[in-house]
Amino acid sequence: MESIKSQQVTFKVFRFNEETDYLPYYNTYVLDVTHEEVVLDILNRIKWDHDGSLSYRRSCRHGICGVCSIKVNGKGILACKSRLFDLVEVFGNEIIIEPLSTKRVVKDLIIDKKDFWDKHASVKPYLVSEIEEHPASEHLVSPHDAEKLLEADYCIQCGACHYSCPALAINEEFIGPAAFAAAYRFSADVRDEASLQRLHTVNEEAQGVWDCVKCMECAEVCPKDVNPIEKITKLHNMVFEAGIAKNNVATRHAVGFAHSIQKHGLLDEGELVRYSEGNIGVMKHIPEAIAMFAKGKIVMPWNMPKSKNLDEVKKLIKSSSTVKF
Amino acid sequence: MEKLKYALYTGCTARESTPELLKSTLAIADKLGIELILLDEASCCGASHLQDYDDFLSLVLNARNICYAEKLGLTMVTICNTCQLNTAMTKHRLDTNPELKAKVNVKLAEVGLEYKGSSEVTHFLYALIQDFGLKNLAAKVEVPLSQFNIAPFYGCHNIRPSELQNLSNGGENPYTPTSLDDLIIACGGVNVHYEEKNKCCGFHAELQSPRTAAILTGNAIAGAMDANADWMVTPCPLCHLKLDVQNHGASKALGRDVKLPVLHMPQMVGLALGCTPAELGLNHHVTKVDFV
Incomplete structure (x- = not known):
């Protein structure tokens, strides 16, 4: 059996309760961490062994529901997927745990993602197609056409890119990388009929793709390798190809x-x-x-x-x- | 040590708005005995904007640039982060997609060229660190920069996306980059820690989103100032243009006066190697370099 390796790590955990606190503060915990543990294990241990009032979102534990996304030393991660040993290797053994956005905190690591969902909804992140009620045959998509979606389909709406985007942090109208990736996902689908509508949405000044600063933060942070900036480039290309690029x-x-x-x-x-x-x-x-x-x-x-x-x-x-x- | 020799892709900025970058690059190469062959045939990398307009055209043009380094049988070095990103991205896409490479080569054949994938593409910063070596560089320092607190500003397109950049930047982690800090230390300076050192300067959105760009520039300079930096250093001429030329707009957007001298990476190395201010083009800065 593989022996269990462990090391001591200091955790500084962001705390804030909008109902009782005037300012946020950090609680410090020094814990022995084993090589198997992920950040979510640590949050559970803090909650179960030290302070039952610590609040955070968790659900699937398999990196697919997207709710446990938080920031560790400024980097957006999925708590259930990120091993402590890997993080300590990068950031040293003082690990700072914060919500994805300190501006949108409801309690501790839980944020109000309304802005994320509103923007996501604004690009119609679903297939728009007139489908016969009783079709005579399946509407098959060829492997070649499916490949065009690239990795855009892998997005789990965790918000790691959205809350790491510097353009969005300044310009609140900006739709942001996750919603752009979704806009590309459905606009590139051969069955979809709302592509032009979506392209008009992402072509608008201030909110659209043109305000991307090209920092590549979204590509770096995405835990599912969606590479949103690549899809943003594709949307730029599609706007020109569709002939709807404004003269601006x-x-x-x-x-x-x-x-x-x-x-x-x-x-x-x-x-x-x-x-x-x-x-x-x-x-x-x-x-x-x-x-x-x-x-x-x-x-x-x-x-x-x-x-x-x-x-x-x-x-x-x-x-x-x-x-x- | 065998004499280092590279094909230098200057990019456009070093030949126009930041002549001091080309000048200082050539000056330190001379001091260190590194031979740089200028790729005068090369065209603009498209700076990520041509890519937005016509992706295939940008691939063909960037592949053509690399062809000229391949013809010389040399590694291509870049002195602009955005040139590095667009060239390395082109190389990666062509090297991993034979079909695309063949398509691009059909076009290149029209002008008698063929992209093979035989030349590496790396930023001069990483060539200095990995090939020349920090110890060798430190041994050549004549004027240690020990009295200066220097704030490194990395520039996005040398460090992200790491999956691509790590092919040439020695595995730099974009969240905790160290190369420029290490170079400052090798030059005898004191490296300053601040949160914005690996963040965006806003350059690419400057025309269409001036407020966003100005605030990002302002945040970077303010971060360095608050960390008690005497000046900043960057390997990217586009970051340099934002930080050196546009601090007025940044101050206005931020509601706070922000201003620091900003040196190009080779200018900092040049100062440590004992080059004169004139050899490094320090007279070309809009924000006066007042400490030499």
Whole structure:
């Protein structure tokens, strides 16, 4: 039999009861942890052996219900899936246990996920299809078509990405990575008939995909490897392919790269800002441009560097472009 | 030690708005005896925005860039995190998907090129740490930066997603990155701990979501200031543009004055190696580098 390894770990656990507490505080527990234990085991031990009032969500214990998601030393995890020994290896033996969002705490590690569910619902996260009541045959999806869903189907709505997204933390309108992944999941389904509607939802300014900051936090944190940022990129592509990309600063910012590369191989930074913002919008960048110019940070159009063998780049853009704006 | 030699993919920024990055990169390579061959044929990586518009086109163009490193038989080094991400992502997708690779090669054949997958792609930061070695670097330090508290700012696209980045960054954990901290220590400096060091600077949403971008920039500088940093250092020119040029907007969005000198990673190494401010292009900074 494998011998049980154990080590001492200090746990600082976030506590707050909105009915009785004015401010949150942390309780400290020093426990011997074995190599088999996951974070949920520790929460159970604290509740059962030390303080019965500690509140947290738990249900399936199999990494599939998504309710036990919390943060450990700032990293979103599923409590039932994350081994303490692995966490100690990364963060050292002081483990800080917090709710996914300290702003939305109801009690201790339990948060109100209303914002998450509202946004999730806003993308119609279900198949929209007129189905005959008595179909003559099954509506089969080929393996090839099923592959297009990528891993978007694996999402368990735990909210780890949603509450790790820095764009969402600042811009409350932003729909967020989990709901975008769901929007992609159903829009990429060949049986679905609401794809265009969803694409319009994710194409809106402020709430839509254009406000993603591309930090890759969602891809990193997801406990089910959904890779939401990949689906966000796909939604960008689908918006262009569907021909519904609006002519605005966000879309021009993407298209402007193709224009610049076509002309110089490299990106013409100044022209990208002018093209994206438009001749009037670009005015607000003038103070910054003057400061940069004074420090030799702006290349004049006549000095714009070009890639060697530019004709190759031009030829490839001509032959390999797949969309039009 | 055998002389290190790499194909340098400069990216666009180092040739335009951050000339000091290219200058300081070449200066420290010279000091350390590292040979860098500039990939002048390379085009823009698309910075994740071309990818949003036309994914296949971006794959073809990035593959073409790698082809030129392959022709030289060298590892490609990048000096911009976003170039690193987009190039490494292209390489990974082509190396793991023969069908896609074949499709891209049909296009590249039109200009007489073939993507093979034979060159590695790594950021100069990791080439310095893994290939040159921190001990060797520390041995070359002439002016230890011991009087400075230095705040490392990692930049997202060198550390996330770790599944991809760990192929070239020595297994750096994105939640507890150490490379830049280790480099600061090797240069004799004091590394500062602060929560924002591995967070986003907001650069990629700057035009379409200026408030979000400004607050993220502000949070980063404020975090470093509150941790008592004298200055910041970053391996990414895009983070540098946000932190160095746009602290006014960040201060306004945050309702608090935030401002710190920000050095590019090779500028910091250059200072420790005894390069002059002119050799490192310190005159190109908008936020004055007032400590040298």
